Amino acid sequence: xxYRKGWIALLAxxxxxPLGIIAAGGAWGEWDLDGVRERAGFAPEGxxxxxxxxAESPLAEYAVPGLDGGCARRGLGTIVAAILGAGATALLxxxxxxxxxHGGIS
Amino acid sequence: MHIPDGYLSPQxxxxxxxxxxxxxxxxxxxxxxxxRQRRVALLALLSAFSFLVMMxxxxxxxxxxxxxxxxxxxxxLVGPWAALMALTLALAVQALFFGDGGLLALGANAFxxxxxxxxxxxxxxxxxxxxAGPGDRRFAIAAAAGGYxxxxxxxxxVAIELGLQPILHHLPDGTPLYAPFALGVTIPAMVLPHLVxxxxxxxxxxxxxxAFLGTYHPELFEKGSLTxx
Numbered sequence: 001x002x003y004r005k006g007w008i009a010l011l012a013x014x015x016x017x018p019l020g021i022i023a024a025g026g027a028w029g030e031w032d033l034d035g036v037r038e039r040a041g042f043a044p045e046g047x048x049x050x051x052x053x054x055a056e057s058p059l060a061e062y063a064v065p066g067l068d069g070g071c072a073r074r075g076l077g078t079i080v081a082a083i084l085g086a087g088a089t090a091l092l093x094x095x096x097x098x099x100x101x102h103g104g105i106s
Numbered sequence: 107m108h109i110p111d112g113y114l115s116p117q118x119x120x121x122x123x124x125x126x127x128x129x130x131x132x133x134x135x136x137x138x139x140x141x142r143q144r145r146v147a148l149l150a151l152l153s154a155f156s157f158l159v160m161m162x163x164x165x166x167x168x169x170x171x172x173x174x175x176x177x178x179x180x181x182x183l184v185g186p187w188a189a190l191m192a193l194t195l196a197l198a199v200q201a202l203f204f205g206d207g208g209l210l211a212l213g214a215n216a217f218x219x220x221x222x223x224x225x226x227x228x229x230x231x232x233x234x235x236x237x238a239g240p241g242d243r244r245f246a247i248a249a250a251a252g253g254y255x256x257x258x259x260x261x262x263x264v265a266i267e268l269g270l271q272p273i274l275h276h277l278p279d280g281t282p283l284y285a286p287f288a289l290g291v292t293i294p295a296m297v298l299p300h301l302v303x304x305x306x307x308x309x310x311x312x313x314x315x316x317a318f319l320g321t322y323h324p325e326l327f328e329k330g331s332l333t334x335x
Contacts, residue, residue: 002147010151013158020162020173027163028170028295029268029285030110036286046275046283047112050210054111057205062161081204082161086154089199093153093192097146100137100191 014082018075021062059084107172107264107296108200108215111208113285114267115275122267123213129190129221132334136187139335145184148326152180153192157199160206164307168295172304175219178227178256179312182249183319185330186228193220218263227256227312229332240320240327250313257308258300265289265296 001007026035033051037043058065059081067077114122141149156176163171181189194216200206207215231252238244269289272282287295319326 002144003151006148006151010154010158013155017158017161023163023165023171025165025169025171027107027172028166028168028299029113029264029287029292030108032110033112040282040286042281042286044282044284044286045277046115047285050112050116057203059203060205062204062206078161082158085161085199085204086157088203089157089196090150090154092199093195094146094150096134096191096195097137097141097149097188100134101141101143101146 010086014086015079017082018078021078107219107261108207109211109264109267111210114211114214115271115284116210118267118271118274119210119214122217126213126217126221130194133187133190136185136334137191140185141188149184149188149192152183153195156180156193157196159311164303166299166303168299170299172299174304174308174311175223175257176311177219177223178231178253179315181224181228181330182231182316183326186224186332187334189224190220193224214267218260222263223256223260225332226259227252228330230255240324245320246313246317249316250309253312254305254309258297258305261296261300265292268292
């Protein structure tokens with residue numbers, strides 16, 4: 001496999017991702033509607049309209065459904081989410097770059 | 107730094123798609139012409155790397171969190187145009203499956219994190235790096251400086267885009283319709299924690315990995331270009 005050590009390093013990084021969700025609080029300006037209401041004193045109308053009825057992402061907050069309740073399970077869920085996400089990203093990038101180069105993936 | 111849906115007006119989100127679309131086209135063209143066949147796997151690896159790096163949230167002053175993105179590191183390895191592709195696809199996966207950054211806001215997020223960050227950082231890296239090569243101390247220091255500048259310029263752009271919303275879109279009585287905070291709030295809130303903490307994290311990541319790879323795998327570095335081909 002090309003860049004074997006690099007992929008191993010990525011796997012190690014994925015296993016460490018539970019460390020990345022320990023920090024309290026979210027990013028500034030990435031709150032849900034309630035978070036905005038809390039900070040601005042109101043929920044902007046356009047923002048409300050565009051978040052209304054929107055389905056939650058399948059792996060929101062980098063958590064895997066069913067893998068929660070307790071630190072160990074949440075941590076394992078994060079690792080699974082990291083591997084799924086990084087794997088999907090690598091595959092997508094590989095396919096897109098391949099198509100860009102050859103106009104096809106074969 | 108990932109703008110969620112609802113923060114930008116549909117008009118602003120569309121405008122930033124319009125800005126990003128030709129950049130994506132140039133990125134595809136640059137990958138076609140410049141990225142060597144055997145480096146396609148490296149691009150995929152780096153794209154996944156940026157996905158993972160963005161999962162490492164660091165506490166910032168003010169009770170929020172931030173993270174490095176790896177955009178400048180990727181630009182140094184495969185060039186800024188290929189970095190745009192790697193980062194855009196990581197952001198797309200985050201938006202589609204993880205609810206991190208909106209889909210409508212993907213044009214904006216790709217512009218900020220995928221374009222502004224690697225290009226600003228890469229420019230600084232090239233200016234400071236001069237004729238230094240992989241393994242040189244100056245090469246790694248220039249990379250660290252590029253990482254620091256890149257993430258901060260990107261944070262500044264996010265602050266501008268969010269802070270313009272109440273000016274552009276409000277009810278007749280002035281009540282904001284989308285992101286409700288003025289430029290005077292968004293700029294310090296975004297930029298200051300990045301100047302202090304997240305920028306430092308990006309600098310350490312960029313400089314550290316470039317120093318390591320420059321010493322042990324200098325063949326990985328190929329001189330990139332700010333022009334698409």
